[in-house]
Amino acid sequence: MKTYIVGVGMTKFEKPETRDWSCGDMAKEAGGAALADAGIPYERVQQVAAGYCFQPSTAGQRAVYGLGLTGVPVYNVNNNCATGSTALMMARQFVAGGAADCVLALGFEKMSRGALGGGSAGGADLKSSPVARHYGVMAARHGFAATPPTAQIFGNAAREHMERYGTTEAQLAAVAAKNHRHSARNPRAQFRDVHTAEEILAAKTVHAPLTRLQCSPTSDGAAAALVVSERFVEAHGLGERSVEIVAQAMTTDTEESFASGSCIDVVGRPMSREAALQVYETSGLGIEDVDVVELHDCFSINELLTYEALGMCEDGASGKLVESGATTYGGRWVVNPSGGLISKGHPLGATGLAQAAELVWQLRGEAGERQVAGASVGLAHNIGLGGAAVVTLLRR
Helix, strand or coil: CCEEEEEEEECCCECCCCCCCCHHHHHHHHHHHHHHHHCCCHHHCCEEEEECCCCCCCHHHHHHCCCCCCCCCEEEECECECHHHHHHHHHHHHHHCCCCCEEEEEEEECCCCCCCCCCCCCCCCCCCCCCHHHHHHHHHHHCCCCCCHHHHHHHHHHHHHHHHHCCCHHHHHHHHHHHHHHHCCCCCCCCCCCCCHHHHHHCCEEECCEEHHHECCCCEEEEEEEEEEHHHHHHCCCCCCCEEEEEEEEECCCHHHHHCCCHHHHCCHHHHHHHHHHHHHHHCCCHHHCCEEECCCCEHHHHHHHHHHCCCCCCCCHHHHHHCCCCCCCCCCEECCCCHHHHHCCCHHHHHHHHHHHHHHHHHCCCHHHCCCCCCEEEEEEEECCCEEEEEEEEC
């Protein structure tokens, strides 16, 4: 059964502790915006998939009670940084499988200031962390430093990429410069300052070669999408508002993630590649058909790794791809027109749904100053260490 997104909404992403708001406030703002966008009351929603990482059990129910007390099932979703896209996938599966005609996918997060620890449930105790195996691979090759663990593992992936393929620090900085430039056009972005590659390279080092301006921040915020069936679209006259979820796939780690002992593999390039291949096979479309991409640039190196995983270039050629201008306005694709995680912000539970919201606005032609001309096919990529990779293909 075909599935469609007919309404999206998101809050502005904020630095933690900037606004005095609860997760319920965020959910009401983002979820209410998605419902208003579709022109559908909450009473028509039959199920809710609510995603978050840092809140207690049943926080999903508490968050949506501000939208209505209708008694519908609320599923609490936690899949590390891929939580938002996982909630979207659950909503799509409920509708595609015939269990419901109208499902709200919601993601929210209220975070603490400072760098992330070793995982959403592990904190600094890496032995008990869900990502202990991932960090073990890193430690065996690179040791374990005093820098933030997540920056370490991606920073070490960057070092390996530089050693293996000749990728340069300037190419890594070009990713961040592009995304900061894009975010200047996005009123919902956490950061809207433009930074040159030189400024990015001169910023404080978090874990070499990554500087602060190449790392996604901790953030507060929420995003939502209303997923419905084809018959719901027809019954409510939503054809003009609808964007089809053409294909979607989730993958987790395989032996390939760990066998090489490489941080490039352990941070997700193999599972991202497999998710993309499944989506291309299911849809009959390829990366050459895509106009606009929202991908998981938690660190600048991960944008380069994802170019390769999605088939935008050969392995090792991603530095030259971003340097060529192929992934910005006027190039072959526009990647992260929202500013991406680096500049738009990264409230873990909301990120995947914020990507979906941006793509829906782009495909409807409603993205304002950051509109990608003529966009008709969009691709979202969202990963979480531990691990999960979700790739979603949308078409108008």
